[in-house]
Amino acid sequence: MTLTLTLRSSPPARVLAAPLIPERLRGLNTSEIAAVEVRCGREMVAVGDLFDVAGTADGQLVLAGDLRRFDGIGARMSSGEIVVRGDVGGSAGTEMSGGALRIFGDAGARLGAAYPGARVGMTGGEIMVTGNAGEEAGAGMRRGLVVVAGQSSRGAGLRMLAGTLIALGGIGAEAGLGNKRGTLVSGLAVEPLPVYELATRFHPPALRLQLRRARELGLTVDDALVRGTWARWSGDRTELTRGEILIFDGENGGR
Amino acid sequence: MTTYTLGHAEIADTFAEAFPMRFARLVITAATEAWALEAARSMTGFATSVIGCKCEAAIEQPVFPAESPDGRPAIAVLLFAMDREGVGKRVLERVGQSVMTCPTTACFDGLPGAERTVSLGRSLRYFGDGFQASKVIAGQRFWRIPVMEGEFLVCESVGVGRGVGGGNLVVGAGDEDAALGAAVAAVDAMRGEGIALPFPGGIVRSGSKVGSLRSKSLAASTNHQMAPTLRVQVEDTLVPEGVGAMFEIVIDGVSEDAVREAMRRGLHAAAGAGATHVTAANFGGKLGEFHFRLSELRDPP
Numbered sequence: 001m002t003l004t005l006t007l008r009s010s011p012p013a014r015v016l017a018a019p020l021i022p023e024r025l026r027g028l029n030t031s032e033i034a035a036v037e038v039r040c041g042r043e044m045v046a047v048g049d050l051f052d053v054a055g056t057a058d059g060q061l062v063l064a065g066d067l068r069r070f071d072g073i074g075a076r077m078s079s080g081e082i083v084v085r086g087d088v089g090g091s092a093g094t095e096m097s098g099g100a101l102r103i104f105g106d107a108g109a110r111l112g113a114a115y116p117g118a119r120v121g122m123t124g125g126e127i128m129v130t131g132n133a134g135e136e137a138g139a140g141m142r143r144g145l146v147v148v149a150g151q152s153s154r155g156a157g158l159r160m161l162a163g164t165l166i167a168l169g170g171i172g173a174e175a176g177l178g179n180k181r182g183t184l185v186s187g188l189a190v191e192p193l194p195v196y197e198l199a200t201r202f203h204p205p206a207l208r209l210q211l212r213r214a215r216e217l218g219l220t221v222d223d224a225l226v227r228g229t230w231a232r233w234s235g236d237r238t239e240l241t242r243g244e245i246l247i248f249d250g251e252n253g254g255r
Numbered sequence: 256m257t258t259y260t261l262g263h264a265e266i267a268d269t270f271a272e273a274f275p276m277r278f279a280r281l282v283i284t285a286a287t288e289a290w291a292l293e294a295a296r297s298m299t300g301f302a303t304s305v306i307g308c309k310c311e312a313a314i315e316q317p318v319f320p321a322e323s324p325d326g327r328p329a330i331a332v333l334l335f336a337m338d339r340e341g342v343g344k345r346v347l348e349r350v351g352q353s354v355m356t357c358p359t360t361a362c363f364d365g366l367p368g369a370e371r372t373v374s375l376g377r378s379l380r381y382f383g384d385g386f387q388a389s390k391v392i393a394g395q396r397f398w399r400i401p402v403m404e405g406e407f408l409v410c411e412s413v414g415v416g417r418g419v420g421g422g423n424l425v426v427g428a429g430d431e432d433a434a435l436g437a438a439v440a441a442v443d444a445m446r447g448e449g450i451a452l453p454f455p456g457g458i459v460r461s462g463s464k465v466g467s468l469r470s471k472s473l474a475a476s477t478n479h480q481m482a483p484t485l486r487v488q489v490e491d492t493l494v495p496e497g498v499g500a501m502f503e504i505v506i507d508g509v510s511e512d513a514v515r516e517a518m519r520r521g522l523h524a525a526a527g528a529g530a531t532h533v534t535a536a537n538f539g540g541k542l543g544e545f546h547f548r549l550s551e552l553r554d555p556p
Contacts, residue, residue, distance in 0.1 A: 124391070143391060164390065181388065205361045205408035206390045206399050208325050213393050226326065242388075 001058055003033065005051035007065025007086075013041025014089065015050070017063075018072035022080025022099065025057040033057060068108065074101035077125065090134065091115065096144065097124045102218055106131035107148070112165070113158075114140030122146070122163065128217040135172075138165035141182060147214040157184045160243065164210060168221065171245070179236045179243035183207075186247045187225055196235030201249050204230050224251045259553065264526035264533055265495070266549050272537035273514060273545040276311075276335045276420035276507065277342045278451075279373065279413045280365030282318055283354055288328035291317075294360045295330035297353035302334070302345075303454045304505075306463075306475055310336045310345040311420060311507050313451035324363040325408075331365050333451040335507045339415045343373030346413060351379055354409075355400065361408040367395070369414025376400075376409040419545050422506035422514035425462065425481060426525045427498040427532035438502035440528030441521035444556075445506065449513035454505055462503040462536060478503075478536065498532050511545055519552040 003025060016039040025033055034048025047053065051065075059080040067073065067088045074082045075094040082101045084092075090108035093101045094115055111133045114121035121140035132150035139158040145166070152167040156175040160182030165171075170188030177193060185207060211226045225248060233245040257268040283298070285291035295314050302312035312334040323329035334349070336342045354362045362375070376398035380387040383400040389411070390397050396411035426441055428434035435458070442457035452458075462481055467473035479485050480493040481501050494501065504521060508514035525533055535549055 145392070183390075200405070202405035204399075205325065205406055206392070206397060209392045209397070209408070210390070212326060216393070 001055045002060045002062055003053070003055045003057040004062040004064065005047065005053055007051055007063075007067060010066065011040050011045075011050055011069055013043075013069070015040045015045075015070045016072050017067070017070040018075040020047070020061065020063070020082075021074060021077040022057065022059050022061050022082065023078060025061065026059065026080070028057055030054070030056070071108070074099075074127075077101065087131070093122060093125070093127045093146070095120070096122045096127070099125045100217065101125070101127045103127070103129045103131070104218075105129075106150075107133045107137070109134035109136055109153075110139055111137040111148075111152075112141055112144065112146045113138060119159075120161065126213070126217060128214065128219055130219065132169065133167070137167075138163065138182070138184075141165065145210060145213065147210070147217065147219060149219050157182050157243075160184070166210065166214065168219070168225065176236060176243060176245050178239060180239050181242045183243070184245045185210075185230075186245065188248065190247060192233045192235065192245050192247070195237045196233040196245055197237065199232045199234045201229050201231050203228075204232070204246060207246060227251065259550065261523065261526040261533075261553070264530045266522065266526070266553075267532070267534035268548070268550045269535050270537055270540070270546045270548040271421070271423045271518065271535035272540060272543035273419050273421040273423075273547065274543045275545075276305075276337060276418050277339050277415050278333055278335045278418040278507070278509060279342050279346050279415055280315065280331055280333050280509075281346070281350070281354075281413060282324055282329050282331050282363040282365045284323050284325050284327040284329040284361045284363065285357070286327060286359035288317065288330075290357060290359050291328050291330045294354045294357035295332050297357065298349045299332050299334070299453070300353070302349075303459075305335070305337055305341075305420070310334055310341065311451065311453040311505075312345075312349070313453045313457075313507070315451060316446070316448060325361055327361075333449075333507065333509070335418055335420050335451065335453075339371055339373060342415050346373060346375060347378055350375060350409065351382065355379065355382070355402070355407045358404060362410060364395075364410045364413040366414030366416055369416055371415045372412040373415055374411075375413050376411045379409055416509060418507060418509045419511050419514045420507040421543060422508065422518055422545070422547055423503055423536050424506075424518055424521050424525065425501050425503045425534045425536060426530045427494070427501040427534070428530050429497060429499050431500040433529045433531075434498075434500035434502055437525040437528045437530035438504060441504055441525040441530075444520040444524035445504065445517040447517075449509040450517045451507040452504060453507060457504055459503040459505055462501075465538060465542075481536075493534065495532050501532075503536060514545070515547055515552070516556065518547055519554075520556045522549065522552050523555050
């Protein structure tokens with residue numbers, strides 16, 4: 001059975017929700033979960049003071065409510081699944097290494113990224129967002145898949161090491177700065193940074209699989225994107241020139 | 256030899272002798288079914304017999320786009336060898352030469368979750384000369400190998416299963432046309448999931464025996480007992496009077512049951528399509544651990 005935490009009311013300060021991951025809650029009963037403490041501003045508060053707790057922790061955790069004041073949801077998770085029904089704050093999925101984080105709403109800054117000052121962000125797992133993502137999504141990302149149905153804001157893929165960040169609604173400005181081997185994908189036309197250069201237009205077979213995977217995770221992905229042509233921009237040329245930005249180029253020659 | 260009849264066909268009460276083999280299933284996708292078929296045909300070419308080709312391979316069945324790994328038209332192929340190492344070597348060679356080279360293709364593991372695997376993309380990636388890249392998608396690693404067309408996508412490894420190789424039927428009739436017609440009908444009935452018929456069109460017209468009557472260096476030579484032209488020349492002929500041509504159908508399958516049921520389908524189809532005599536090849540029961548008795552295939556599929 002799924003463990004469901006339903007927010008009662010907006011907390012008085014920002015909450016660090018990092019302890020609320022399936023592997024840490026697995027095996028706990030309802031009262032034990034309600035007693036787990038999270039940091040709220042300068043205080044430690046019990047989960048039961050913030051949420052109604054229902055169900056048992058068996059690997060799937062559902063968080064429901066307006067969670068924009070909750071940072072670090074799914075941070076450092078390595079297995080299981082978190083489903084969020086509502087918007088979330090910053091650093092969701094930060095340094096995640098496995099499992100799936102599915103956000104039915106918007107995500108704040110540094111989605112799937114590294115904590116500020118750390119070099120390596122997400123190292124595995126999958127993140128799906130039905131809305132938009134804030135600044136520096138995927139910063140320092142090393143492995144894994146992040147798919148955003150809407151737009152990712154400024155600085156996506158900053159100092160990305162590898163992995164894939166897809167923004168079906170387009171990536172924002174300054175995407176991919178310092179990118180080494182990562183893949184950034186923009187479903188809308190954008191002007192890449194000058195450190196990227198157009199290589200070719202083609203049908204990327206791996207992207208096709210990733211977009212189909214996004215559908216399995218719950219996103220609606222237009223068939224034109226799956227079958228269409230993509231422009232490959234290689235960069236960052238001040239790094240290894242082994243990263244890429246794939247920009248949707250239309251259905252011409254769709255397969 | 257005792258016999259029973261099925262329609263107008265006389266069925267010999269003998270058995271096909273088969274062997275344990277290891278197999279891989281690959282799913283080849285492409286922009287069109289025609290290109291997927293080109294790759295599959297090339298990959299399964301010259302793979303009729305482990306004796307001469309080091310593996311046996313054939314197209315298993317088409318895979319509809321809705322069921323294929325990347326949503327494109329696909330063909331599933333089966334490749335059999337005597338051991339896992341053999342499967343690994345042959346898969347790597349054949350995907351490298353016949354699938355990667357074929358326009359628009361990608362190559363996927365058709366046995367996901369198998370206990371034992373062999374390397375595919377993990378080895379083939381070196382063709383990318385350092386420019387290759389990998390992606391982990393839904394827990395599976397794939398390699399992106401840059402090629403002149405764009406990229407070839409190939410799975411990291413493929414599963415290896417335990418199968419059965421060497422099931423067979425021998426279909427005879429009064430003349431070549433009648434015998435071939437019956438054999439073709441049998442092949443059409445036998446093809447499907449879990450079955451590989453590795454010979455051209457699924458049919459062998461030059462069935463062999465182990466070794467040779469005259470040479471110690473020959474691993475195999477013509478099955479003289481089933482050659483109609485030698486019927487009065489050899490004492491131990493197995494060609495009944497009135498039979499002018501015989502064709503063998505060799506069957507490799509993913510399980511004993513898959514082979515048995517394919518043989519059942521083939522036997523009844525051949526009997527209904529003009530065969531007058533159906534038998535099977537064996538080695539006296541001393542070599543293969545699987546014996547498929549034709550008398551046990553009497554009930555229709």
